[in-house]
Amino acid sequence: MYAAAGDGVLDSLAGWVRRMGRVRCDGGWYGKADPYGEQVLAVLSFRYENGKEPHILVVGIDQPSGGLAVDALVEEAKFLDELDLRPTPPESVAKRVLDAFELTDRVMGARVADTLPGVRPFAITRARTVLARTSHDTGPAGSQQEPSAEARLEGLDVSGPGVREAFDVLMEFVGERTLWWSPARVSQFLTQWLPREAILSEAAIEAMPEVVRAWTMRQGGHPDVLRQIDRDAPRLPGLMADDSLASLNKRLSMAAKDR
Template identity: 70%
Template sequence: MSTSTFSTAITQARDLLRWRSPLRTELWAARLAGALEPDQAEPFLRELVADGGSEARLTLAALAAVTAPAHHPVLDLGPDPVPGGEPGGDDDNDSVTATSDVAAAVRRAAAGALDTLPEWARRMGRVTCEGAWYGKADPYGEQVLAALNFRYENGKEPHVLVVGIDQPHGGLAVDALVEEVKFLDDLGLAAAEPGVVAGRVLDAFELGDRILGTPVADTLPGVRPLAVARAAGVPGLVRGPGDDTAERFAELLPGLPGAGEAFAKLMEFVGDRPLWWSPARVSRFLTVWLPREAILSDAAVAAMPEVVRAWTRFHGDQPAVLRRIDEDAPRLPALMADDSLASLGKRLARQPRD
């Protein structure tokens, strides 16, 4: 971390002390944390600790608010306080140098910093989740949105965290932003349980950590620290939550012979991403996946087009999806009868057993 970068951070922190906004300060700290590489963090924190001024202490406290585990109260920055208790001592430098983990280093360096800052700064991270929403970001659900609404403990600066979750690449976070609550008005999302939505946000970020090379928004790294801290602090977290879309659709299932069997295979295909239903995905289901993987009765094959049409109507009756069904569904019986399209597992499953 260069001296010029440190100087810029101090200058910006000086402005934030005048603004007196916990949210503005946390957003700034998230961008700062998102730009830190592990090998940059320790030198930067060392400079902050050595400086010891109000701007440096605000920076440390703000970084702690957006990088420390969110289940820790902000005034209790974790179990690893800086030896000696006061920022700026030799033990501080030793504690920062002792770990390459950014979050742990920030917690150590920031211990006690909040006690020396104005009261407004102590509200950083101290928020209540007041609602949650979840739904499609586009007509085909190729990206879904998870939204969480927060307010500080004094009731001020309400804000909404919105995370875009990609479906074709498995459900990873590809974008995130923090906006005013009125931003939700035009999104058309359905209300949901906050713990479930927060769990989906955390799952999406963790998946993104495991999958390299998927395009994400340039702004995502600068929002991620705050997004993860906010989501992790929501009470009643549900990790790996299920989706009730299939259950809500079940009552609309066509009353045809084989419809239940056909629907079971459709749900096996859509898996844990039922909101994603595009022309390309329905075509893959009818022309590739079913012939390759599914063993169906004649009644289920005959019912499948109507089941898929009903599923499409449930998802907004998109004309392009319905046209693709009309194009591909007539070929389904022939494709299902073509043994050359079946996977090895399907062929083995159809062999008679002794």
């Protein structure tokens, strides 16, 4: 009886109401929103099951703050023409969107755009729809991942002494935020993070500037980043030799290694 009554209510609704939520995802894109990738854009495109009303969801994710969702908007598909983004598996984009919103919800007083609260429920629902359909159609969500940083090692000469060791340490620092590579971040890596956290062989310390330059070229070779490397790289051997800069974890690891 209740099911029959429900069918009657549905029949009385406008067509656009009945289509709400019944969308298919046409594709995903991910890329830099600025030259340094300090903000990235995660984009998913949709259209309703009848093939009409194509639209895209665009979510801005702030990298220096840890990956917060700071803005979101819904636009026509032609908006993609103005963006320089790379095609990315939709489920990977959807997971990044949901992770970004989850992080934003955990941070009290997070600075976000005034437009974000109004679009947030729509964005989360759309992203969940992508993961739900991926899980139903092709297995566990996230089974197709964005190419790892390791895949980008192709073309870099790893035969030199210490090169592979240096690259592995760089990738540990870069983590999942591979697109974020600014003068400030490269300086933090060379002058703060390495002396504080990394235990490197002399060969790896010597190779590190060229490895960082090679990674920078893969990220677009921004002149400001290359100039920052030139300024900071000569200081690296001295900083690595200064034990007072080492964190407690590094000191403990070095002591255990010497036993």
